[in-house]
Amino acid sequence: MxxxxxxxxxxxxxxxxxxxxxxxxxxxxxxxxxxxxxxxxxxxxxxxxxxxxxxxxxxxxxxxxxxxxxxxxxxxxxxxxxxxxxxxxxxxxxxxxxxxxxxxxxxxxxxxxxxxxxxxxxxxGEDSEAEVSAAARSRFATALKRYLNHRELDIDWATANDAPLEALVNSLCMGLPFEPAEKQAFLEAPDLAGRFEVLTTLLEIDASDPDDEHNSLQ
Missing domain, CATH: 2.30.130.40 (LON domain-like)
Incomplete structure (x- = not known):
């Protein structure tokens, strides 16, 4: 580097x-x-x-x-x-x-x-953890599970659970199939906490489609 x-x-x-x-x-x-x-x-x-x-x-x-x-x-x-x-x-x-x-x-x-x-x-600067409450992290985990189920995708949960929040959030923002405008929203979020909030919201929106038969957790 x-x-x-x-x-x-x-x-x-x-x-x-x-x-x-x-x-x-x-x-x-x-x-x-x-x-x-x-x-x-x-x-x-x-x-x-x-x-x-x-x-x-x-x-x-x-x-x-x-x-x-x-x-x-x-x-x-x-x-x-x-x-x-x-x-x-x-x-x-x-x-x-x-x-x-x-x-x-x-x-x-x-x-x-x-x-x-x-x-x-x-x-x-050095990598730093965003100040995210336990409730926000729980909301994020639920949204991610519903999103992956909705999209019929999977991730390595052991790796995800052990990863620092910044690495996990950034890898999901970059790797998941969001629309270009949504990816731009991740880029323009002011900091990691803002990116975490945008990601959680978009995961919830995508997984909330009432017409999708895979919308509930398995």
């Missing part, structure tokens, strides 16, 4: 990868398969430089040039491999969220923005 201790040390001009439904959170790991020529070029340039890429979702616009969401997450390439057919298999590890600032026209095949990290300086 790059030794970034404060937001002032983070690269300000960053390449961005707009990809709806792909969520990167600070401390999380996002595997990506890169095959489009412009993004192969982006990875080449990133590997030759700071090894960082900003992950963003979009908000409408044209397919060729969608409108970038106002908040993204900077990730560092921590795993890299090239396949025999020229694809790149990389893993981004989340560093810090950013506000999407000015987009620069540098005549490159991929897009670059000037990232603003000031609001998210706490993302670079």
């Amino acid at each position: 790059a030794p970034y201790r404060t937001v002032s040390e983070l690269p300000q001009l960053i390449p961005v990868f707009p990809l709806d439904g792909a969520l990167l959170l600070p401390g999380g790991e996002l595997p990506l398969q890169i095959f489009e020529p412009r993004y192969l070029n982006m990875v080449d340039d990133a590997m030759a430089g700071d090894r960082v890429i900003g992950m963003l979702q979009t908000r409408g616009g044209s397919r060729a040039r969608p409108i970038l969401s106002p908040v993204g997450c900077l990730g560092r390439i921590t795993s890299y491999a090239e396949t025999s057919d020229g694809r790149y298999l990389i893993t981004l590890t989340g560093l810090c969220r950013f506000d999407t600032g000015e987009e620069l026209d540098l005549r490159l095949p991929y897009r670059q923005v000037r990232a603003k990290y000031e609001r998210f300086g706490d993302d670079l």
Whole structure:
């Protein structure tokens, strides 16, 4: 991991990868398969430089040039491999969220923005547990069980029960099949406690469909 201790040390001009439904959170790991020529070029340039890429979702616009969401997450390439057919298999590890600032026209095949990290300086701090009450944790556990039953999904409960709250919440936000707008809500939550509340609420909403025959706990 790059030794970034404060937001002032983070690269300000960053390449961005707009990809709806792909969520990167600070401390999380996002595997990506890169095959489009412009993004192969982006990875080449990133590997030759700071090894960082900003992950963003979009908000409408044209397919060729969608409108970038106002908040993204900077990730560092921590795993890299090239396949025999020229694809790149990389893993981004989340560093810090950013506000999407000015987009620069540098005549490159991929897009670059000037990232603003000031609001998210706490993302670079040590992992910390959110102050969540026992009642909130119980509500979350019930909502998660109902959601998984509703979706006919399963998780390793032993691992989940032993995981720190931040690791568990972030992995669920990134890995469960939420809609892009819902994933953006996780990203824009002010802190872990806020993300925990958004996650719990969305789990409850999804599992409350009265027309689904799997809506009750088994």
